[in-house]
Amino acid sequence: MKKLLTLGFALMLISACSGKHILVKKTEKYPADKYITKLAYDQKKDIAKENALKEIKNIFATLPAGDTFTQARRQAILDSAKVVETWKDKTAKRYYALAAIDRTQAKKIIEPSYQQIDSKLQTLSENIEKGTNKWQAVQNAFAMEELFNKRQELDAEYALVSHDALAYQ
Numbered sequence: 001m002k003k004l005l006t007l008g009f010a011l012m013l014i015s016a017c018s019g020k021h022i023l024v025k026k027t028e029k030y031p032a033d034k035y036i037t038k039l040a041y042d043q044k045k046d047i048a049k050e051n052a053l054k055e056i057k058n059i060f061a062t063l064p065a066g067d068t069f070t071q072a073r074r075q076a077i078l079d080s081a082k083v084v085e086t087w088k089d090k091t092a093k094r095y096y097a098l099a100a101i102d103r104t105q106a107k108k109i110i111e112p113s114y115q116q117i118d119s120k121l122q123t124l125s126e127n128i129e130k131g132t133n134k135w136q137a138v139q140n141a142f143a144m145e146e147l148f149n150k151r152q153e154l155d156a157e158y159a160l161v162s163h164d165a166l167a168y169q
Contacts, residue, residue, distance in 0.1 A: 030084060033163040036101040045095040049083045052099035056081045063156055070153070073113060077106045077161065106161035110154065117151050 030037050036059065040051030060074050078101075085098040124140045124147070131137050 030098065030100050034103055036103060036106070036161065038099050039096060040099075041089075041094045041096045043094055045086060045088075045097070048095040048097040049086065049099075052083055052097040053081055056099045056101060059160060060157075063160070064153060066153060069113075070157075073109060074157070076109050077101065080105050080109070101161070103161055103163060107158070110158050110161065113154055114151070114158075117147050117154065121147050121151075 036056065038052055038055035038059075040048055040055055042048040042051060057078055060078065063074075065071070066074070081099055081101045083097050084100045086095060088095050121144055124144045128137045128140045128144075131140070
């Protein structure tokens with residue numbers, strides 16, 4: 001009886017380890033420094049795929065809502081998410097789906113927003129330096145403050161898609 005229990009336990013352990021090995025092997029193609037990935041599973045393949053994409057979308061749910069331009073930019077990033085791998089674990093009788101977003105592509109979507117903000121900041125700064133009207137300088141300073149706040153929101157978004165969580169330079 002002891003031998004039978006030991007054999008059963010050993011088979012169960014081998015089965016569990018082999019499933020983890022498959023998981024590691026499937027995700028090795030999508031390293032964290034190049035991709036944002038999320039894994040989901042379900043008894044049905046289509047639901048597993050949907051859940052993986054929902055998990056990717058949940059990453060951005062932590063950020064403040066932002067204006068319509070911000071929402072459009074985030075939607076463009078989320079639209080780039082794809083289910084890149086699916087497989088069936090026959091022992092657990094469930095499907096796994098791996099969704100991924102290419103970090104480089106996501107950064108390229110965000111970077112024009114930085115360039116636009118930085119350009120406006122540069123213009124306002126130049127106007128303050130060469131302007132003689134103090135009231136106009138104060139208005140420009142307030143406009144700069146608003147742009148700095150937008151840039152901070154953008155930094156949080158960029159940190160999510162950047163593997164090292166650094167802001168845009």
